[in-house]
Amino acid sequence: MMRAFEYVRATDTARAVEMVTADPNTSYLAGGTTQLDLMKDGVLAPERLVDITHLPLRGVTGGRGALRVGALTTMEELAADTTVVERIPFVRDALLLGASTQLRNMATIAGNLLQRTRCRYFRDPAVAACNKRERGSGCAAMTGTARMHAILGTSPHCIALHASDVAVPLVALDAILRVQGRDGARGVPLTRFYLTPGDTPDVENLLRHGELITAVEIPLPALGTRSGYLKVRDRVSYEFALTSAAAALLIEDGIIVEARVGLGGVGTVPWRAREAEEILIGAPATMEVFRQSAERALEGARTISGTAFKVELAKRTLVRILRTVSGVVA
Amino acid sequence: MTGAAARPPRAAAPYEVDLALRVNGITRRLRVDTRVTLLDALRDVLGMTGTKKGCDQGACGACTVLLDGRRVVSCLVLAAACEGRDVTTIEGLAHDDGTPHPVQQAFIRHDGFQCGYCTPGQIMSAVSLLAEGRGGSDAEIREFMSGNLCRCGAYPNIVAAIREVAKAGDDDAGV
Ligand SMILES: Cc1cc2nc3c(=O)[nH]c(=O)nc-3n(C[C@H](O)[C@H](O)[C@H](O)COP(=O)(O)OP(=O)(O)OC[C@H]3O[C@@H](n4cnc5c(N)ncnc54)[C@H](O)[C@@H]3O)c2cc1C
Ligand code: SF4
Ligand code: FES
Ligand code: FES
Numbered sequence: 193m194m195r196a197f198e199y200v201r202a203t204d205t206a207r208a209v210e211m212v213t214a215d216p217n218t219s220y221l222a223g224g225t226t227q228l229d230l231m232k233d234g235v236l237a238p239e240r241l242v243d244i245t246h247l248p249l250r251g252v253t254g255g256r257g258a259l260r261v262g263a264l265t266t267m268e269e270l271a272a273d274t275t276v277v278e279r280i281p282f283v284r285d286a287l288l289l290g291a292s293t294q295l296r297n298m299a300t301i302a303g304n305l306l307q308r309t310r311c312r313y314f315r316d317p318a319v320a321a322c323n324k325r326e327r328g329s330g331c332a333a334m335t336g337t338a339r340m341h342a343i344l345g346t347s348p349h350c351i352a353l354h355a356s357d358v359a360v361p362l363v364a365l366d367a368i369l370r371v372q373g374r375d376g377a378r379g380v381p382l383t384r385f386y387l388t389p390g391d392t393p394d395v396e397n398l399l400r401h402g403e404l405i406t407a408v409e410i411p412l413p414a415l416g417t418r419s420g421y422l423k424v425r426d427r428v429s430y431e432f433a434l435t436s437a438a439a440a441l442l443i444e445d446g447i448i449v450e451a452r453v454g455l456g457g458v459g460t461v462p463w464r465a466r467e468a469e470e471i472l473i474g475a476p477a478t479m480e481v482f483r484q485s486a487e488r489a490l491e492g493a494r495t496i497s498g499t500a501f502k503v504e505l506a507k508r509t510l511v512r513i514l515r516t517v518s519g520v521v522a
Numbered sequence: 523m524t525g526a527a528a529r530p531p532r533a534a535a536p537y538e539v540d541l542a543l544r545v546n547g548i549t550r551r552l553r554v555d556t557r558v559t560l561l562d563a564l565r566d567v568l569g570m571t572g573t574k575k576g577c578d579q580g581a582c583g584a585c586t587v588l589l590d591g592r593r594v595v596s597c598l599v600l601a602a603a604c605e606g607r608d609v610t611t612i613e614g615l616a617h618d619d620g621t622p623h624p625v626q627q628a629f630i631r632h633d634g635f636q637c638g639y640c641t642p643g644q645i646m647s648a649v650s651l652l653a654e655g656r657g658g659s660d661a662e663i664r665e666f667m668s669g670n671l672c673r674c675g676a677y678p679n680i681v682a683a684i685r686e687v688a689k690a691g692d693d694d695a696g697v
Contacts, residue, residue, distance in 0.1 A: 196537045199556040199602040221603070225580055228559075228598050232579065241556075243603055268592075292669020293654070294647065295580060297592040298599070429668035 194231045198240040205247050205372065205404065212242055213374045213402025220244050220404065222264060223298035225291075226307045234317045235308075235325065245300075249406055252276070259410045260370075263302035267358070268293065270301055279412050282361045282419035282438050286456075289423045290357040292430050302405040305359055305369070305382070306397075309352035310340055310432055323349045324393040338498040340432060343506075345460035346494050350393030352460060354386065359462035361421060361438040362410065364454035370407040373400065379409075386461035414450060417442045422513040423456070424505060433457035435506040437513045441477070448472045448481075448518075455489065458506050465489040468510065482514040483507075539602040545570070546614025554601050561585045563601035564611060572612040572642050576671070583670035586643040586650075587611050588697065593650035595669075610697055612642035615649065624695045625649050628683035636674035644670045648684045652695050657688025 202208035212218045217239040221227055230236040250264040252273045259275055270276060271287040291299065313319045313332035321330030333341055333351055342353040359382070367382045385397050399405070413419070419440035425431040436456035442449050451472035455463040468489035475481045486507035493503045514520075540553050545568065552567050561578075564570045564587070573596060576584035580598040587596045588610035615623040625648050628634070635641040647670045651657060656666040663684050664677075672680065687695050 194557045197556055198536045199539055199600065201603075201605070221600075223598075224600065224603070225598050228600065229579055241600075243600075245603070292583065292595075293650070293666055294583060294586055294593045294595045294669045295598075297589075298594050429665050 194234075195237040195239075197238055199243065200240060201243045202247055205249070205406070208242050208244055208247065209372055209374055209402060209404050211240075212404070215240065216401060218242060222300040222303040223266070223295075225295050225299045226303060230308060230315070233315050235315060244404070257412055259412065261301055261408045261410060263370075263405045263407055264300045267291070267296035267299045267301065267304060270358075271296070275412070279415075279417075280361065280365065280410065280419060280440075282421040282440060283358060283365075283410070285421040286357040286361050286423075286436075286438060289421065301358070301408055304356055305362070305385075305405070305408070306399070307356055308396075310355045311352040312340075314352060324352055324389070324396075327392065327394050334496060338496055340434070341496075341499050342458060342460040343493040343495050343499050343502050344455070344458050344463055344490075345388040347389045347391065347393070347460075349391050350389035350460065351496070351499070352389070352393065353457065354459060354461050355432045355457075356462060357421070357423065357433065357436060357456055360436060360454040360456040361419070361440075362408070362454075363462045363464045364438050364440060364452040365410055365413065367411070368409040369405050370409065371399065371403050372406045373403045377406075382408075382462070383464050388460050413440050413452065414442055417450065418517050420513050420517040422509055422516070424509050435502055435509045437506070437510040439510070439513045439517050441472070441514070441517050443477050443518055446476050448475055448477050453485070453489070453510070455506060455510065458490075458493070458502055465510070467491065472514075477514075477518040477520050479511070479515065479520060482511045482518075482520070485514070486510040539605070541601060541605050543601070543604050543607065543609055545609045546611060552601075556600065556602050558601045559597050560587070560589075560599040560601050560604055560609065561596040563604075564596065564609070567601075570611055570613055574639055574642055576640070576643075581671075582640070582643075583647060584640050584643040586646040586670065588646060588650060591653075591697070593647055610646075612646060615645070615697065623649065624687050624690070625652070625683070628687045629680070632679045632683040632686065633676075634679045634683040635672075635676050640670060640672045640674075640676075644672065644680055648680075648687075649695070649697060651684065652688055653697075657684055660685060663688070 219238040221241040249262040321332040341351045423436040438454040440452040453465040453468045468485040471485035574584040576582035585596040
C-alpha cells in the first residue's frame with residue numbers, strides 16, 4: 193500500500209514551482225505512469241503530489257527552425273503533430289514504438305524524459321543492494337540477471353539503462369529543455385542534461401528539486417534530411433528496446449553531408465553517438481562506412497555476461513537503420 | 523459504518539478528496555482517499571466491476587477506460603485527478619435500448635474471448651482504436667491493440683472482430 197499523501201491540483205505555474213521547491217517530500221505528478229507505478233512499488237513515497245496537468249504547458253508551436261513542445265504534451269499528441277511527421281519522422285516513430293496507446297495518451301513528453309530506469313532491482317525495495325535507490329548499498333544487477341541493462345556509460349556502481357525511446361532521436365537532434373526554477377528560467381541541452389552514474393547513480397540529471405520542465409525545444413534538421421528509428425526487442429510490440437538506433441542523414445550526390453545518430457537500449461543515458469557521426473560525415477553512403485561507424489560507436493562498450501550479446505546487436509541495429517534511411521542497397 | 527448517512531458531512535481530511543466524476547454520462551459524487559486509483563474508485567466505491575484489474579501496474583490493459591474520450595489505463599490514474607472529467611466504462615457502451623455496441627456484438631460473433639477477463643479492456647481499447655482511425659489492416663490493429671494482453675490467447679478472434687467493425691465503417695461504432 194502506498195504511503196498516504198496529499199493531492200494538490202496546480203493552477204498556477206509559479207505556485208507549483210514554489211510548492212515543490214519548498215518541500216523535499218513534494219513531487220510533481222504529470223501522466224503518473226512512472227510516478228504512481230513507483231509509488232505502488234514502494235520505491236517513491238512522497239507526502240504530497242502536485243498535479244501539473246492543468247497548467248497551460250500543452251501543445252506544439254512551430255517556429256521556422258525549431259519546434260517548441262509544451263512539457264505536458266502527450267506522446268500521442270506529439271506523434272500526431274504534422275511538423276513532426278513531415279520533418280522529423282523518427283521522433284514520431286520512436287514515440288509510437290513506445291509503451292501502448294493507453295499509456296501514450298497519459299504520458300507527457302517531460303515525464304517521458306524523466307522516466308526512471310526499468311532495472312528490476314531498482315524497482316524492488318525487497319532487494320537491498322541498489323546504489324541508485326541507496327548510495328553505497330551495492331548493485332544487485334552486476335551479479336544477478338541483467339539483460340535489459342546498459343553497456344555504454346556504465347560504472348562499477350550501476351549499469352541501469354535509460355529506457356526512453358523518444359529521448360534517443362531527441363539527443364541526436366540537440367533538443368533543449370526549458371526549465372523553470374523558483375529563481376528564474378534556464379535552458380539545458382538534452383545531451384548535457386543526463387548524468388552517467390559514476391559513483392553517484394542516484395543523481396540522474398541536472399534538474400534541481402522543484403525545477404519544472406516547461407517545454408522541449410527541438411531544432412529541425414535541414415530540409416531534405418531523412419530519418420528513421422529502429423527498435424529491436426524480445427517481442428514485436430509493447431516492449432522496451434534491447435537495442436535501438438535513431439539516425440538522421442542528409443545525403444548529397446552519394447556523400448553524407450550531415451549525420452545525427454542516437455542509440456537506445458545500450459546507454460545509462462540516452463546515447464548520442466558522436467564517434468559514429470564523425471565517421472559518417474563527409475563519407476560516401478556505403479555499407480562499409482556504416483559498419484565502420486557502428487564499430488566506433490560501440491568501442492567503449494563494457495558488458496557482463498547477460499549483456500554481452502548487445503554489442504553486436506547494437507552495431508547491426510545501427511547499420512540497418514543507416515541502410516534504411518540512406519536507401520543503400522548492398 | 524452504522525449511521526454514516528445521518529452524520530453531518532465532515533470536511534475532507536488532507537488525505538481525502540471530494541470528487542464529482544461523470545461516469546457514462548452520470549455525475550457521481552464521492553469522497554476517496556487520495557491513494558485510490560480511478561480503477562478502484564469504479565470497482566470498489568461505485569460498484570462498477572465491469573472494468574477489470576489485472577496487473578495494477580499499467581502493463582496489461584485490463585483496466586482500460588476512456589477518459590475525456592481517450593483510452594487510458596485506469597490503474598495508473600488517481601481518482602483525485604479525475605474531478606470534473608468524463609469517464610466511459612464498458613457499462614456505458616451499449617445503446618440506451620440495451621442493444622450491445624457494434625464492437626461488443628462483433629466480439630460475440632467472432633468468439634473474441636475465452637475466460638473473458640481481459641475482454642472489457644479489449645473492447646474499450648478497440649472502440650478507441652476505431653475512433654483513432656487505426657483499424658486499416660490486421661497489422662495495424664495488432665500494433666495498436668498491443669497494450670491489451672490476453673492470457674487465453676484469443677488474439678486472432680479479437681483482430682477478426684475489430685477488422686469486421688472497421689470494414690463495416692459502422693456509424694454506430696463510436697461511443
Ligand atoms: C507498461 C509500461 C511500458 C512502457 N514502455 C515504454 C517504452 O516502450 N518506451 C518508452 O520510452 N517509455 C515506456 N514507458 C515509460 C513511459 O513512457 C513513462 O512512464 C512516461 O513517459 C512518463 O510520463 P508521465 O507524464 O506519466 O510522467 P510521471 O510519471 O507523471 O512523472 C515522471 C517523473 O517526472 C517528474 N515530472 C513530470 N513532469 C515534470 C515536469 N514537467 N517538470 C519536472 N518534473 C516532472 C515527476 O515528478 C516524476 O518523478 C512505459 C511505461 C509503462 C508503465
Ligand atoms: S544497475 Fe543501478 S539501478 Fe540496477 S541494481 Fe544496480 S545500482 Fe540499482
Ligand atoms: S490493471 Fe491496469 S494495466 Fe493492468
Ligand atoms: S479471454 Fe481470458 S485473458 Fe483474454
